[in-house]
Amino acid sequence: MRRGVEAQPMDSVGSMDSVAGLRSRLREFAAARDWEQYHTPRNLAMALSGEAGELIAELQWLDDDRIKAALAEGPLRERLADEAADVLLYLVRLADVCGIDVIDAAYAKIERNETRFPPTV
Known part of the structure; x- marks a missing residue:
């Protein structure tokens, strides 16, 4: 479980599991069209x-x-x-191809930003 994050929906649109579902659907979409060969990190980053x-x-x-x-x-x-x-879609696919959990990476980045940019009172 992520630090400070309870297992609950992110918002009214979907849950954290929806990213995994989207990642799976994108894998299936690419495989059905034999596009994995083109889904390199460089190509996906350029498309993004x-x-x-x-x-x-x-x-x-x-x-x-x-x-x-x-x-x-x-x-x-x-x-x-x-x-x-x-x-x-391109971000999720790029993260998947690179082996990055984009949600974990985003939470880690927020934590780093909280340290870098403390609130001013």
């Missing part, structure tokens, strides 16, 4: 970077007020959801 760029492209020319208004309208939120999903 490209998808992050597509996410940024949805927002780059909008100021914060326009983004807030556009999110309320819906279509931008849908496009952001698609791009965020692409980023997440």
Whole structure:
């Protein structure tokens, strides 16, 4: 069990086990298409970077007020959801191929950041 983390859902969307399920589904998806040969850390990192760029492209020319208004309208939120999903899928697949538990790594990083950036009172 992770330090300071009880075994409970992360949020209303899913549980910590959903990352394992997603990882498994991505493995099956790649295997069914014989894509494992292409899923090298370098290739996956480049694809992840490209998808992050597509996410940024949805927002780059909008100021914060326009983004807030556009999110309320819906279509931008849908496009952001698609791009965020692409980023997440490549990140989970990259972590899997590299043997990294991305949730454990994220919690460890938060702990390091808490030390590096203590709250100011």
